[in-house]
Amino acid sequence: MxxxxxxxxxxxxxxxxxxxxxxxxxxxxxxxxxxRTITLEEQCQQGITMMRDLAVRQKVALAKQLRDQLLELGHPINKGDAALLRCVPEIVEDAENGLPDFYREALYHQYQQLRDLLAHAEALEQRFKEAVRQDPVCRRLSALEGVGPVGAMLLKLALSQPGHFNNARQAAACVGVTPVQHSSGGKGSISKLAGDKKLRSVLFEGALAVIRSLDKREAKTIKEQWLKQLIHRRGKKVTAIALANKTVRTAYAMLKKNTDYQPALLVG
Known part of the structure; x- marks a missing residue:
């Protein structure tokens, strides 16, 4: 419980x-x-997902600290890890920039740590993507709009036992993409505290990517037509949450009925 x-x-x-x-x-x-109780394989899939997230957070934190300190010392660096890895050794080896030796040594040590973290994060990313490719459920869920490798894995882990939910709305509420219920009725916003925050964030970002792509072309499916109409009425962010809600419901139905996703194309 x-x-x-x-x-x-x-x-x-x-x-x-x-x-x-x-x-x-x-x-x-x-x-x-x-x-819910999960299987050993699901536990391991959850574990590598958490390892990947931790490696990314550590890499971002270390790179930000290096970049901010060097900016304060008058050494602005362009965006991107490649630019940071290229500039730090040049700053350390520059004997005319006035940096004390103890700081140069510490800076180079941080640079080596960042380089190792980047290699570690890349290795975990490759193993994670391989785990997604080897899992048939994740491959099926990847066909949904706005669902990439991370979204597919998180959806699979969240909905691996469809019988745990009474219906699709209950599954969407568990993820946290349904409006907060009020006894007075009406429509409200979603809760930022309840639900699976990581999965909800990934689905929301994926939905925004779908919406940005849809702005540049005509709708090809009934769902895309619905999205365009909803964007016009409610705006992009509300539409992204609505698409995330529909994605969870569709994924629940796919896992419960053991079917593949088949988008309904517009006729004519």
Missing amino acids: SARRVKAFLQGHKTDANDAIAIGLAALQPAVKSS
């Missing part, structure tokens, strides 16, 4: 005994759903 659901039944301070009582009380409630 989700720890957030169990916490509502916790009485007193957080101790092992109180936690056990809260878990027992929560287990008796029909409205509290049990968490």
Whole structure:
């Protein structure tokens, strides 16, 4: 069970005994759903996804620190990792820039660390893409609009057990791409706290890419026609969330019925 659901039944301070009582009380409630259990293969796929994300964050943080420090010292560097890797050794070897020796040594050490991190991140990226290519479910999900390797893997991990959800809307709500419910009715915005933040972000960015591409050409499918109409009425960001919602629902139906994605083409 989700720890957030169990916490509502916790009485007193957080101790092992109180936690056990809260878990027992929560287990008796029909409205509290049990968490999904995933297979060993899915656990490993989730693991390499997390490794890849960590490597990317570390690479970006280290590159930003190097770039910002050198900018403060009067050495602006163009965007891109290649430009940074090319300029740092030149700055370290320049004997006339006035940098003290201890800083040159530290700067070169950071440069070597960044170079190793880039190689590590690239190796993880290749292994991740290979894992996506070898997985038949990920290959099928990659056919959806705006779904790349990362989106396909995250969708597969989130919806690997379609029977855990009663319907497609429940699956979309679990990801966090449905409007927040209010007892007074009406339409609201999506929650930024609930759901799978990583998957929602990836689907949103993928949907924006689809929308940008669609601006430059005519619609070829019924879904693209619907997107163009929705962009005109509600704007691009609302349309991107609507496409992400539809993507999750479609992926849920594909996994539940074990079918491939077949976009409906416009006639004529």
